[in-house]
Amino acid sequence: MGPLLTLLVGQVAVLGLGIAAVFFEHIRKIGCMHSLERTAVSDAFFEDPGSLKKVPCPSIFDPAEKYISLIVPAYNEEFRLPEALTETLNYLKQRSAADKSFSYEVLIVDDGSTDRTSKVAFEYVKKHNIDNVRVLLLGRNHGKGEAVRKGMLHSRGELLLMLDADGATQVTDLAKLEAQVCHKLNQIAY
Secondary structure, rough: OOOHHHHHHHHHHHHHHHHHHHHHHHHHHHHOOOOOHHHHHHOEEEEOOOOOOOOEEEOOOOOEEEEEEEEEEEHHHHHHHHHHHHHHHHHHHHHHHHHHOOOEEEEEOOOOOOOOHHHHHHHHHHOOOOOOEEEOOOOOOOOOOHHHHHHOOOOOEEEEOOOOOOOOOOOHHHHHHHHHHHHHHHHHHH
């Protein structure tokens, strides 16, 4: 009975591994996300303040539509946000005018602000259109980490960067950062 039992255990193990392989391949094909999170991502939307239409949020697992996404987490930033957004959008417009392959989006994540942060942010959407500036409203304060995570999950860029609303990072340093990222990627590739 020993060899027969060993053979049976071996066949059960192979069958189990086969089922696991099919399961993991299925998970990979649907985007490697937990099903609850996939539902939350696919049900999210942006509101276009110009038309009041709901624009579906993209998922980080969708193909990139932009070269870069700048995620700006904002909690009660109604006074600092205008300066940061004006500087950022002026820089990005200049870059895209000089290089037609450069495309961008700025995603402002309002982390449950109790001031006029969302109103200020929506004014920039109206001024620069929803293709380049979007606002994601979290409803209640989740903290900066969650605001950044949600912004990253709903971004369309090939490169995803976080930019503070307080101007701690200068957007003009973006080219230096890109050069370093490309240099590191080339080192890894070779």
